[in-house]
Amino acid sequence: MTWAMFVQHALNGLTLGSLYALIAIGYTMVYGILRLINFAHSEIFMLGAYFVLWGLTLFYLPWFVAIVVAIVVTAAIGILVDRVAYRPLRDAPRISALISAIGVSFFLQNLTIVAFGALPREVYRPAWLENPILMGEVRVLPLTLFVPTLSFLLMLGLVWVVYKTKPGLGMRAISKDIETSYIMGVPVNRIISLTFGIGSALAAASGIMWALRYPQLQPVMGSIPGFKAFIAAVFGGIGSIPGAVVGGIMLGVIEIMAVAFFPDLAGYRDAFAFILLIVILLIKPTGLMGARLEDKV
Amino acid sequence: MASDAVLETKGLTMRFGGLTAVKNFSAAIPRGSIVGLIGPNGAGKTTCFNMITGFYKPSEGQVLFNGADITGAPPHRVCRSGIARTFQNIRLFGNETVLENAMIGCHLRQKTGWWQAVLCLPSNRREERAIAERSRELLKVVGLQELAGEKANSLPYGAQRRLEIARALATRPAFLLLDEPAAGMNPNETQELMGFIREIRRSFDLTVLLIEHDMKVVMGICEHIWVLDYGEMIAAGPPEAIQSDPKVIKAYLGEEALAHA
Amino acid sequence: MGAKTNAILNILAAVLLGLFIWWAEENLDGYMIQILNLIAVNIILALSLNLIYGFTGLFSLGHAGFMAIGAYVCSILILAPEQKEMLFILEPAYDWVQSAQAPFFVAVVAGGLAAALFGVLVGIPLLRLGDDYLGMATLGFAEIVRIFAINLPRVTNGALGFKGIPDHANLWWNFGWCLFTLYVIIRLIRSNSGNVFKAIRDDETAAKAMGIDVFRQKLLSFALGAFFAGVGGALLGSLVATIDPKMFTFVLTFNVLMIVVTGGLGSITGSVLAGIAITVLLEWLRFVENPVYFGDWELPGIPGMRMVVFSLALIFMILFRREGFMGKREFSWSWAVGRFFKKAGRHGI
Numbered sequence: 075m076t077w078a079m080f081v082q083h084a085l086n087g088l089t090l091g092s093l094y095a096l097i098a099i100g101y102t103m104v105y106g107i108l109r110l111i112n113f114a115h116s117e118i119f120m121l122g123a124y125f126v127l128w129g130l131t132l133f134y135l136p137w138f139v140a141i142v143v144a145i146v147v148t149a150a151i152g153i154l155v156d157r158v159a160y161r162p163l164r165d166a167p168r169i170s171a172l173i174s175a176i177g178v179s180f181f182l183q184n185l186t187i188v189a190f191g192a193l194p195r196e197v198y199r200p201a202w203l204e205n206p207i208l209m210g211e212v213r214v215l216p217l218t219l220f221v222p223t224l225s226f227l228l229m230l231g232l233v234w235v236v237y238k239t240k241p242g243l244g245m246r247a248i249s250k251d252i253e254t255s256y257i258m259g260v261p262v263n264r265i266i267s268l269t270f271g272i273g274s275a276l277a278a279a280s281g282i283m284w285a286l287r288y289p290q291l292q293p294v295m296g297s298i299p300g301f302k303a304f305i306a307a308v309f310g311g312i313g314s315i316p317g318a319v320v321g322g323i324m325l326g327v328i329e330i331m332a333v334a335f336f337p338d339l340a341g342y343r344d345a346f347a348f349i350l351l352i353v354i355l356l357i358k359p360t361g362l363m364g365a366r367l368e369d370k371v
Numbered sequence: 372m373a374s375d376a377v378l379e380t381k382g383l384t385m386r387f388g389g390l391t392a393v394k395n396f397s398a399a400i401p402r403g404s405i406v407g408l409i410g411p412n413g414a415g416k417t418t419c420f421n422m423i424t425g426f427y428k429p430s431e432g433q434v435l436f437n438g439a440d441i442t443g444a445p446p447h448r449v450c451r452s453g454i455a456r457t458f459q460n461i462r463l464f465g466n467e468t469v470l471e472n473a474m475i476g477c478h479l480r481q482k483t484g485w486w487q488a489v490l491c492l493p494s495n496r497r498e499e500r501a502i503a504e505r506s507r508e509l510l511k512v513v514g515l516q517e518l519a520g521e522k523a524n525s526l527p528y529g530a531q532r533r534l535e536i537a538r539a540l541a542t543r544p545a546f547l548l549l550d551e552p553a554a555g556m557n558p559n560e561t562q563e564l565m566g567f568i569r570e571i572r573r574s575f576d577l578t579v580l581l582i583e584h585d586m587k588v589v590m591g592i593c594e595h596i597w598v599l600d601y602g603e604m605i606a607a608g609p610p611e612a613i614q615s616d617p618k619v620i621k622a623y624l625g626e627e628a629l630a631h632a
Numbered sequence: 633m634g635a636k637t638n639a640i641l642n643i644l645a646a647v648l649l650g651l652f653i654w655w656a657e658e659n660l661d662g663y664m665i666q667i668l669n670l671i672a673v674n675i676i677l678a679l680s681l682n683l684i685y686g687f688t689g690l691f692s693l694g695h696a697g698f699m700a701i702g703a704y705v706c707s708i709l710i711l712a713p714e715q716k717e718m719l720f721i722l723e724p725a726y727d728w729v730q731s732a733q734a735p736f737f738v739a740v741v742a743g744g745l746a747a748a749l750f751g752v753l754v755g756i757p758l759l760r761l762g763d764d765y766l767g768m769a770t771l772g773f774a775e776i777v778r779i780f781a782i783n784l785p786r787v788t789n790g791a792l793g794f795k796g797i798p799d800h801a802n803l804w805w806n807f808g809w810c811l812f813t814l815y816v817i818i819r820l821i822r823s824n825s826g827n828v829f830k831a832i833r834d835d836e837t838a839a840k841a842m843g844i845d846v847f848r849q850k851l852l853s854f855a856l857g858a859f860f861a862g863v864g865g866a867l868l869g870s871l872v873a874t875i876d877p878k879m880f881t882f883v884l885t886f887n888v889l890m891i892v893v894t895g896g897l898g899s900i901t902g903s904v905l906a907g908i909a910i911t912v913l914l915e916w917l918r919f920v921e922n923p924v925y926f927g928d929w930e931l932p933g934i935p936g937m938r939m940v941v942f943s944l945a946l947i948f949m950i951l952f953r954r955e956g957f958m959g960k961r962e963f964s965w966s967w968a969v970g971r972f973f974k975k976a977g978r979h980g981i
């Protein structure tokens with residue numbers, strides 16, 4: 075493998091990884107607060123991409139407007155899902171909410187099939203995204219630079235929200251101890267809604283960039299990236315936002331590199347992540363950056 | 372005395388991160404005695420139970436049961452070797468009936484397993500009938516025979532505590548640990564409980580270690596008392612000696628009380 | 633009611649079922665018979681998941697994986713060697729795949745045993761995990777099975793899968809296995825071993841304190857459940873005659889989960905009733921997805937609608953009737969007889 079190819083693979087890995095990271099943040103934030111694996115998150119990711127397509131083809135919105143509208147609508151749907159399907163189950167056994175989430179996931183996926191059909195849809199890409207940039211011997215698509223940069227900016231914004239604003243303080247309080255937060259007067263439900271909104275917006279952003287990178291939309295397109303992002307969140311230590319970012323990027327790079335170095339195993343590409351999940355859960359269930367929770371007897 | 376100790380702990384220590392919940396806990400329990408483990412809230416009493424019964428792996432130290440080292444053995448092994456316990460916050464099998472709760476305790480010593488049950492073998496049927504019979508007898512011992520068919524989580528508090536003891540007895544222990552058995556009981560029930568603990572010690576040939584905040588119970592039935600404070604054993608001895616030990620009074624009531632006394 | 637009466641009534645019910653099957657084979661059309669077959673298979677699958685999740689509290693989402701293993705093993709054993717030579721066009725099958733042969737019954741048992749073996753192999757590492765993580769990890773296992781099925785063309789014929797699997801799985805076999813599953817699980821659940829499973833579900837810590845080797849018991853329940861899931865998969869393969877990796881996606885697990893949750897976690901009766909109801913509904917709703925013709929005029933079908941309805945139903949179920957239709961209650965003859973006489977009595981006087 076030449077040096078140039080290695081750099082190219084690394085950049086591709088970084089691109090894929092930052093897309094995983096953006097989704098993983100939503101999983102990790104919700105899990106941190108509610109101890110719920112938001113199974114429907116992968117469909118939120120998918121919807122973000124579909125809404126842009128809808129905005130472009132049905133309402134003839136300009137690109138930029140279509141993207142903003144899609145992100146806002148997707149965030150609203152994320153919040154709605156929590157309101158309708160998870161909030162009534164806050165006091166129920168934990169698995170009930172997970173089953174509800176699985177139901178929501180199938181519901182959104184099939185509703186999309188009803189609305190858009192099950193067949194893949196091509197996405198038209200603006201021309202300036204198509205022309206590769208030559209940097210020495212390395213050929214990169216503009217997206218390969220654009221996606222990690224934008225993701226990085228979004229994550230910076232998130233860090234600012236979580237660590238520098240009052241709602242962010244609320245989030246951190248709830249994830250430490252939800253009962254006490256209620257007593258201390260933290261507006262728990264509003265902050266949970268905000269968490270779902272932010273997580274969904276980031277997933278939508280990821281979905282839109284995904285659609286530009288792999289320009290084909292399918293109602294089931296969220297499943298595999300969603301699952302891998304969940305794995306990335308576990309890998310990084312579920313509940314930890316930096317963990318989700320690091321986990322996502324590492325997973326993306328590992329995946330691309332593994333296929334690059336062992337092309338024979340390309341067919342097993344999707345299995346890597348699942349095997350990784352099982353291995354992490356067994357040797358370090360708290361992930362790279364997670365805190366250890368003792369079982370009290 | 373140590374030679375006839377049922378249980379001996381040597382330098383048991385439990386650390387949670389920076390917190391040392393129990394420090395250097397060494398004690399021996401004479402066979403057939405009733406020993407009380409007391410101390411203020413958070414002193415580390417339950418943590419001692421958890422280390423003895425295998426729920427926590429001690430950071431340091433040893434647990435010897437009948438001379439055999441059981442340190443770090445998983446809870447089910449510890450139970451098999453003859454140590455049973457109850458929990459401070461009652462842990463019954465809530466969806467199961469009272470009788471089933473007791474029968475589950477018998478499973479440990481059951482010889483026939485699932486496939487004999489599936490094949491309807493007579494050996495299994497005989498054994499399960501015997502188990503049901505024994506469980507009923509145990510329920511009679513704790514006075515729950517009338518409630519055998521009720522769901523465990525529908526019982527009143529005191530009855531739940533007694534069912535936990537019956538369930539522990541079903542495992543045929545030689546050594547029984549009771550974590551605050553009188554908590555939440557009314558004075559009447561408490562009085563009965565004291566007689567009951569003495570009674571089961573005799574009829575089941577038990578050694579009993581109990582944690583209790585109710586001093587009437589502790590002083591009434593324990594032959595030895597150990598006092599923990601901040602994870603350290605600050606006193607040990609017969610009830611009369613403990614009652615007048617200044618260190619104990621200080622631990623429970625603070626400096627001033629001692630000054631006034 | 634005495635044990636003897638109960639046994640007699642049970643046998644009577646089995647005989648009635650036999651008579652019904654005999655009648656159905658003569659009188660019902662292929663479509664109806666197919667639905668009856670699916671009912672039997674779905675009941676087997678639901679009972680197996682109920683054992684794992686409803687009775688032992690292990691939230692497993694790996695059913696599709698176990699079913700795939702059962703289906704592939706059984707199919708390889710019952711496909712004729714000539715058929716296999718024709719099927720494996722991408723790459724020739726390994727010799728042992730090519731030559732493996734067994735009668736249908738043995739093949740189904742082998743499918744179940746293979747699934748159980750995998751149940752033990754993945755259970756040993758995974759059953760240490762708590763509820764939701766266990767669910768995700770077992771879901772991961774099911775996906776791994778699928779990915780291997782695609783990538784091992786010399787065993788599974790890759791993405792093309794098998795076609796023309798001999799249709800041995802008729803009503804007699806399917807309902808026979810269904811009754812067998814029902815029998816085993818009822819015996820198990822009513823025994824003290826069943827009590828132990830339920831104890832682990834209710835409070836794992838307390839179960840440990842009772843001297844129960846929780847891990848071993850979980851593994852037992854998981855392996856038994858996997859066995860019956862494998863059997864269900866094997867029967868399904870022979871029933872639909874075609875299997876490929878696309879068939880064993882998460883939707884399959886979802887449908888079984890749906891039946892178990894709707895019927896009631898920890899209710900055998902619930903799984904049986906919901907198995908019947910949901911199979912019928914699933915088939916009936918197929919109409920929604922196919923075009924409807926009024927003379928020349930065509931109302932187009934709506935693809936995806938069926939799963940929209942079903943996922944909504946699951947959400948409603950978990951939101952408003954979490955314990956399912958049966959809760960943890962069970963059917964018993966004394967209850968049925970009691971009901972019957974109460975009604976008869978009211979009418980009589």
Ligand SMILES: Nc1ncnc2c1ncn2[C@@H]1O[C@H](COP(=O)(O)OP(=O)(O)OP(=O)(O)O)[C@@H](O)[C@H]1O
Binds near residue numbers: 369392414415416
């Ligand atoms: N699993 C754990 N992780 C962290 N700290 C623990 C754990 N278990 C116990 N502790 C801490 O160890 C200390 C001793 O607790 P323990 O439950 O043994 O007290 P106790 O004497 O039983 O008190 P009480 O009378 O209130 O039951 C407490 O500070 C408690 O918070």
Ligand SMILES: [Mg+2]
Binds near residue numbers: 416417418459
């Ligand atoms: Mg305590």
